[in-house]
Amino acid sequence: MIRALQWWDLDEVLTIEAEVFAANAWSAETFWAELARDDRYYAVAQQGERIVGYAGLWFNPPQADVQTLAVAPAAQGTGLGRRLLSHLVDGARERGCEQLHLEVRADNDAAIGLYRRSGFVLLRRRERYYPDFSDALVMGLDL
Numbered sequence: 816m817i818r819a820l821q822w823w824d825l826d827e828v829l830t831i832e833a834e835v836f837a838a839n840a841w842s843a844e845t846f847w848a849e850l851a852r853d854d855r856y857y858a859v860a861q862q863g864e865r866i867v868g869y870a871g872l873w874f875n876p877p878q879a880d881v882q883t884l885a886v887a888p889a890a891q892g893t894g895l896g897r898r899l900l901s902h903l904v905d906g907a908r909e910r911g912c913e914q915l916h917l918e919v920r921a922d923n924d925a926a927i928g929l930y931r932r933s934g935f936v937l938l939r940r941r942e943r944y945y946p947d948f949s950d951a952l953v954m955g956l957d958l
């Protein structure tokens with residue numbers, strides 16, 4: 816089931832965040848600040864009682880951005896990333912957005928594969944964009 820993220824999901828979300836993003840993980844404060852904004856939408860994927868993934872959207876029609884997307888390591892490769900992304904695409908359309916953009920590390924093959932499969936195209940490359948000097952790809956989808 817994919818549904819809106821509630822504040823009581825944050826403990827589980829933060830555990831996944833630390834597992835998948837390690838040193839680059841967002842803090843609890845960052846999530847709280849994101850959830851407090853009215854131009855954001857966050858969703859979780861729930862299996863039974865457990866949260867197994869989450870995704871966030873920044874919408875400012877006609878533009879929207881994917882803020883984050885993550886699936887717990889044990890649940891990766893089962894289609895959840897694709898479903899969460901598709902949920903954000905629908906959410907952006909419902910809010911009147913016409914383009915959805917995102918940034919992804921140029922060496923993140925799994926994420927880039929997912930975005931390409933979902934119709935995103937490469938818009939530009941930002942060289943040495945991240946603190947460790949790796950490049951970012953900016954990708955976009957016309958909604």
Ligand SMILES: CC(C)(COP(=O)(O)OP(=O)(O)OC[C@H]1O[C@@H](n2cnc3c(N)ncnc32)[C@H](O)[C@@H]1OP(=O)(O)O)[C@@H](O)C(=O)NCCC(=O)NCCS
Pocket residue numbers: 835836883884885886887890891892893894895896897898918919920923924925926928929930932
């Ligand atoms: C990127 C991520 C969200 C993908 O989620 P997922 O649930 O594992 O992906 P799915 O099972 O939905 O797969 C969807 C598509 O992604 C691509 N993909 C997924 N894993 C891949 C891998 N290891 N290598 C290459 N492509 C991959 C494939 O194109 C796949 O489509 P296919 O199954 O038809 O071939 C997940 O790997 C993740 O959380 N990674 C760590 C956090 C992260 O990097 N987030 C993105 C930040 S921009």
